[in-house]
Amino acid sequence: MKLATLQALNQAKAARKAVVLVTDLDSGEERLVDEGAIAADPLAALLAQQLRQGRSTTVEHEGRRHFITVHAPPVRLVMIGAVHISQALVPLARLVGQDAIIVDPRTAFATKERFPDVKLLAEWPDIALPPLGIDRYTAFVALTHDPKIDDGALQHALERDCFYVGALGSRKTHTRRVERLRQAGIGDEALARIHAPIGLDIGAISPAEIAVSIMAEITSALRLESGEKQPRPSDPAKPCYK
Structure with a gap:
């Protein structure tokens, strides 16, 4: 070279x-x-x-x-919310080679006892996020269910072209979220990038299952071209395992 x-x-x-x-x-x-x-x-x-x-x-x-x-830069997974789903996502992120970061101003949840050996920022997103240099190689998930915490964080992620932005909540919850973000000045094209309800639809119920569905959707967004479908196991032209 x-x-x-x-x-x-x-x-x-x-x-x-x-x-x-x-x-x-x-x-x-x-x-x-x-x-x-x-x-x-x-x-x-x-x-x-x-x-x-x-x-x-x-x-x-x-x-x-x-x-x-x-x-390519190492993929980072930024989680807003030190919640049970985050606890399950951290080891999944490590398994696929992603650097995990958790942001949550609620110090009762954001503790080293609950999240050992992971970068944990017990601060409000408007303080914690700017120094992280979030970019297009960042997957961003909002998991607190609290608009005071999630909304500003989502706005930050959308403005920085993260390859994946997801938010926990039902369709009804997301409809209200979209309206709040629209009133905050976020355009419809950017709002359409939010994956909500978050994760692939695999019938997940427990925090661990939801974490699996989220990581699967993140991987799909990272590896598949927009609009490309996951090959079926029965399709001999496109083997599932490479």
Whole structure:
């Protein structure tokens, strides 16, 4: 790897920007493609697919072999609410390689005894969230059921293009939430990005089951292209396990 490429790569990592290193295996030429520039690259479709999947691979294009090396920031899971669902989400986040952060100003809930070995901020979201540098590689879930805590936090997440934003509550609860956020100046396009009721519909009842449904929906938002459906086990053309 050339020194200039390494320096640019380190800068991208420090800024939490996703980049893809494309190496021509026949000539040795290399180029670093910023996520925002992928659409203009000759390998645009292949680069977008590998970045979405978070995998490096060898591809062939127009008779030439290229190695695509994906460099994406670690995904962060920010949870608003030190609740039972959060307790179940933390180990799930660790299993899939996500950095978990919990924000809750209610000090009776946000305790190290209930949440050991996790970044825990017992502060109001308007204080705790700005220093975190929330970005498009952040999954954001609001779980307190308290508009005083959740609403401002959701507004912060929507303004920062998180790849996933979800909120706990029934459809009726979410309808009232949407109206409050609309009155706060959030547009309909942004509001439509909120996953609510949160999680995939798997009939979840317990906090642990709800956590599983939330993590499944987060993974779907991260790995599948918008509108793409999860392949069925019976579909031989699209194996479920890769």
